[in-house]
């Protein structure tokens with residue numbers, strides 16, 4: 001009898017210990033506990049009004065997002081990839097066009113270019129910010145112009161891991177060669193540059209509300225942020241089969257690209273705690289910096305920008321060994337990205353002859369540590385101490 005009791009006590013102790021030490025890579029559970037009553041009320045309201053598509057939540061969220069960021073207009077759509085596609089569509093990007101994108105990003109950036117019928121031209125990234133290298137962009141545009149086969153049409157800078165790309169340098173190049181700029185802000189909602197929020201930095205910004213992004217829904221969702229109300233009206237048309245405002249007659253090519261009312265309801269609730277969560281992400285990043293400084297290279301800070309901290313990523317020489325050791329210590333980490341885009345089968349036909357050395361090197365050395373607003377200081381200390389012990 002005694003041994004049974006003892007076993008029971010031990011098991012519950014282990015459970016307690018696990019609770020204290022288990023660290024989530026992204027913690028949607030704790031966030032949900034915080035907002036559950038508000039989410040349930042918002043979802044119940046959708047069930048009550050029954051406008052599952054184009055309910056009042058859509059306009060309400062579009063307005064809330066443009067108020068938050070200062071963007072002229074915001075158009076919700078089905079996901080972040082569609083946001084990129086719609087922006088390319090309205091700019092007339094298609095066959096014969098070169099679209100310059102970084103090679104070190106999520107594959108959606110490149111697949112959207114192919115879906116538009118255009119050709120991706122891969123640009124290398126900066127080794128310390130992980131964002132598009134403006135010097136290499138200039139080189140790649142010149143090469144396209146020299147070759148004369150494609151029209152240099154658009155550049156899609158990506159704000160990797162939350163840090164806005166170098167828009168002032170990219171803008172200079174875009175003006176010089178008459179390139180359109182479409183920002184891929186799928187990872188950077190909450191980031192800032194020169195006093196402006198992501199969504200209001202570039203003329204057009206694609207954002208994703210995939211659940212694991214910093215501002216996410218409970219399904220798929222996305223938005224295009226715009227400096228132009230006319231552009232926004234075109235995207236509203238494209239997302240509804242190219243119809244006019246009556247939705248009865250089609251006036252241009254379009255598709256079904258709407259975000260639904262339930263997803264907008266969820267984002268509305270999450271937006272109400274977003275600034276607090278952003279503060280918590282910055283606190284976590286600053287503590288990671290303080291604990292890791294001197295032991296490894298910490299993520300680059302830029303004077304004119306602040307990151308939305310969707311991810312905290314470091315560069316390590318023995319990345320795979322260290323990741324395994326952290327895994328054995330129950331510390332979850334992820335590799336974004338194992339493979340630069342120009343080495344993927346779908347895009348290798350567009351790989352530059354001499355490769356892209358920084359993107360290739362980063363794919364072998366990058367590692368993302370747990371990052372979310374609900375990491376405790378103790379958990380961050382634990383991650384850093386464990387990491388430093390493995391070096």
Ligand SMILES: *Cc1c(COP(=O)(O)O)cnc(C)c1O
Nearest residue numbers: 079080081106108109186208210
């Ligand atoms: C997530 C992501 C996308 C695509 O967003 P979805 O909503 O998943 O379509 C595009 N670009 C980048 C950089 C992303 O991280």
